[in-house]
Amino acid sequence: MQQSDFDQFSQILNATADLYGKKMSDMALALWWNAMQQYDLAAVRDGLSRHMQNPDSGQFMPKPADVIKFIGGSTQDAALLAWAKVDRAVRSVGTYQTVVFDDPIIHAVVSDMGGWVSLGSKTEDEWPFVAREFENRYRGYRTQGGAQEYPRVLVGMYETQNSRNGFMTEPPVMIGDAGAAKQVLSGGSDKPRIGFSRMETADYQEIIEPVRRIA
Structure with a gap:
């Protein structure tokens, strides 16, 4: 997620906490954000939804690890569909x-x-x-x-x-x-994913000469 997703992320977390009769403190929200920031917002929303629908653990307020477990499944599902x-x-x-x-x-x-x-x-x-x-x-x-x-x-x-x-x-x-x-x-872009360029001789000599003197 990007910083621009934080407001929507916090709304989702606060709504989830309300559903379980809990209150989400600013500190707890910050900890959630740090734990979940590597995932995209859609995956987090999907992971929360899967947790809430789970008959074994869905009656308890989720922790980040609970959501991450379901995100792993959702990304695997998406990867399988994409490969198909x-x-x-x-x-x-x-x-x-x-x-x-x-x-x-x-x-x-x-x-x-x-x-x-x-x-x-x-x-x-x-x-x-x-x-x-x-x-x-x-x-x-x-x-x-x-x-x-x-x-x-x-x-x-x-x-x-x-x-x-x-x-x-x-x-x-x-x-x-x-x-x-x-x-x-x-x-999309027409640019190469990895750019290539040749270093100028003078720049190369400036970098390598001190190394040669030490050697």
């Missing part, structure tokens, strides 16, 4: 086509794993390991509050070849909810 969407797209649309998913985290994870074309080069024997890596990376992004930067599109082989040869590229294939996919497209 990617798996279907690879098998039905293929990685020759440029695609846009309706979830920016999918774009970030696929990019981190080498890109859309690279994903399509994996064998069936490799596929379970690819799925596990995807799910772990996806859960990591979810617990950090989502993907702050991600590629606008996942470029397929056709677009790569057409761009190299100076040909026009076709619009991407939208995967999932078309409206959400358009938002992902407009909110």
